[in-house]
Amino acid sequence: MGQQTIKMISSNELLAETLHLKNEGYRLVAITCTNKDGMELSYSFDKDYDFINLRFVTDTEEEIMSISIIYPFSFLYENEIKELFGVNIKDISIDFNNSLYKIPVKTPFKTKEGEK
Amino acid sequence: MGKRTVIPFGPQHPVLPEPIHLDLVLEDEVVVEAIPRIGYIHRGLEKLVEKKDYQQYTYVAERICGICSFMHGMGYCMAIESIMEVKIPERAEFLRTIWAELSRLHSHLLWLGLLADAFGFESLFMQSWKLREQVLDIFEETTGGRVIFSVCDIGGVRKDISADTLKKIAGIMDSMEKELKEISEVFINDSSVKSRTKGVGVLSKQAAFDLGAVGPMARASGIEMDMRTQGYAAYGKLNFKPVVEKKGDCYARTSVRINEMFQSMDLIKQCIAIIPEGDIKVKVTGNPNGEYFTRVEQPRGEVVYYAKANGSKYLDRLRVRTPTFANVPALLETLKGCALADVPILILTIDPCISCTER
Numbered sequence: 001m002g003q004q005t006i007k008m009i010s011s012n013e014l015l016a017e018t019l020h021l022k023n024e025g026y027r028l029v030a031i032t033c034t035n036k037d038g039m040e041l042s043y044s045f046d047k048d049y050d051f052i053n054l055r056f057v058t059d060t061e062e063e064i065m066s067i068s069i070i071y072p073f074s075f076l077y078e079n080e081i082k083e084l085f086g087v088n089i090k091d092i093s094i095d096f097n098n099s100l101y102k103i104p105v106k107t108p109f110k111t112k113e114g115e116k
Numbered sequence: 117m118g119k120r121t122v123i124p125f126g127p128q129h130p131v132l133p134e135p136i137h138l139d140l141v142l143e144d145e146v147v148v149e150a151i152p153r154i155g156y157i158h159r160g161l162e163k164l165v166e167k168k169d170y171q172q173y174t175y176v177a178e179r180i181c182g183i184c185s186f187m188h189g190m191g192y193c194m195a196i197e198s199i200m201e202v203k204i205p206e207r208a209e210f211l212r213t214i215w216a217e218l219s220r221l222h223s224h225l226l227w228l229g230l231l232a233d234a235f236g237f238e239s240l241f242m243q244s245w246k247l248r249e250q251v252l253d254i255f256e257e258t259t260g261g262r263v264i265f266s267v268c269d270i271g272g273v274r275k276d277i278s279a280d281t282l283k284k285i286a287g288i289m290d291s292m293e294k295e296l297k298e299i300s301e302v303f304i305n306d307s308s309v310k311s312r313t314k315g316v317g318v319l320s321k322q323a324a325f326d327l328g329a330v331g332p333m334a335r336a337s338g339i340e341m342d343m344r345t346q347g348y349a350a351y352g353k354l355n356f357k358p359v360v361e362k363k364g365d366c367y368a369r370t371s372v373r374i375n376e377m378f379q380s381m382d383l384i385k386q387c388i389a390i391i392p393e394g395d396i397k398v399k400v401t402g403n404p405n406g407e408y409f410t411r412v413e414q415p416r417g418e419v420v421y422y423a424k425a426n427g428s429k430y431l432d433r434l435r436v437r438t439p440t441f442a443n444v445p446a447l448l449e450t451l452k453g454c455a456l457a458d459v460p461i462l463i464l465t466i467d468p469c470i471s472c473t474e475r
Binding site: 028032034036044072073076096100103105109 | 151153154155325326327345409411420422424432435444445474
């Protein structure tokens with residue numbers, strides 16, 4: 001597989017870095033949240049198989065701006081992360097207000113299996 | 117401007133094998149906006165990684181989807197193998213490629229049948245699925261299962277295919293190619309099929325890129341993107357180019373999938389011609405520690421497997437971004453401006469897999 005780059009940024013650099021990648025012709029591939037020592041957000045982009053990830057760690061209190069102003073279709077990824085992980089993502093272009101998934105279990109899943 | 121009406125489409129609809137809901141905003145009979153609702157079959161399979169160890173999870177990964185089951189297992193195994201720096205035997209790489217291309221063949225044939233059923237061409241539907249049965253028979257003969265066959269494992273594959281069976285598969289590919297030519301003639305040339313697919317649901321190259329479309333959806337709009345060209349499994353040793361069309365309509369998406377089926381048959385025959393003898397699995401010991409993004413070309417497009425491990429037998433995180441998840445925004449775009457009667461066909465042309473999408 002091709003090169004994989006992980007670039008650590010701060011949350012307030014997210015929009016500028018994303019806009020830069022969009023202008024460079026990168027496609028948004030996925031947004032991933034990992035609940036490990038905080039909420040680790042990875043924004044993955046691709047251009048001609050060059051795979052770049054913007055990454056920062058946040059918590060559920062900090063407001064994270066939606067990138068749907070730059071990549072409008074990011075709304076599905078962002079709604080999922082907001083609902084399942086409780087990350088406070090603001091200004092999503094289509095915001096399902098924590099009802100993307102119709103599941104009987106209370107979300108967000110802030111704890112892991114075995115944790116209290 | 118005509119009167120605006122909102123029509124709920126789904127979550128249960130005859131054309132939908134799985135539930136997805138769309139609020140269609142119409143002016144007269146033209147769709148001006150579509151608002152999606154998913155989430156009816158979210159199973160929490162990513163979270164299950166906290167309860168199943170990294171070896172056991174191979175079986176869970178294969179159950180994310182009943183159609184591209186093998187490729188989900190392969191994507192997961194590749195992610196773990198990359199973290200653990202495991203090099204699988206060359207024969208296993210070829211066997212994985214053969215089963216992956218058979219999976220693409222059966223998935224596209226299933227889709228062709230569903231498309232024919234959606235526009236009421238029942239005999240074409242039956243012919244497509246009759247052909248698909250031959251692929252399922254190969255799965256059964258080589259793995260023991262027809263849908264979920266659990267042959268992929270971390271370190272290689274669990275079963276080998278004998279030389280005689282490989283020769284037989286090559287023969288089946290030859291005969292299937294002739295039969296597929298006959299039915300593809302109808303999909304490509306029949307006037308009633310063309311009237312339902314040509315010029316319908318056009319997605320421009322720019323829109324496909326902007327909306328993050330993947331797989332046949334992107335390639336039918338002129339984007340030459342196919343993860344197989346990156347050479348994972350045995351693809352680096354095979355001769356092929358991504359199948360690309362330019363018009364971006366339903367007809368182009370159908371054409372891409374039909375040509376990909378011929379390509380899959382060719383790739384299987386190429387594999388059979390040069391598959392080396394040898395082991396099919398290496399022993400994997402210890403636990404993974406690290407992270408990796410794997411990207412595999414499934415029948416519906418690029419799937420992303422992200423695994424993050426901490427040195428224990430349980431992963432910290434497994435993230436699966438499926439192709440349908442990426443193609444939903446492009447679907448919403450193609451629905452704008454289409455006639456209400458074309459909505460079922462348009463939904464089908466992204467080849468939606470909602471179980472995959474919701475995991």
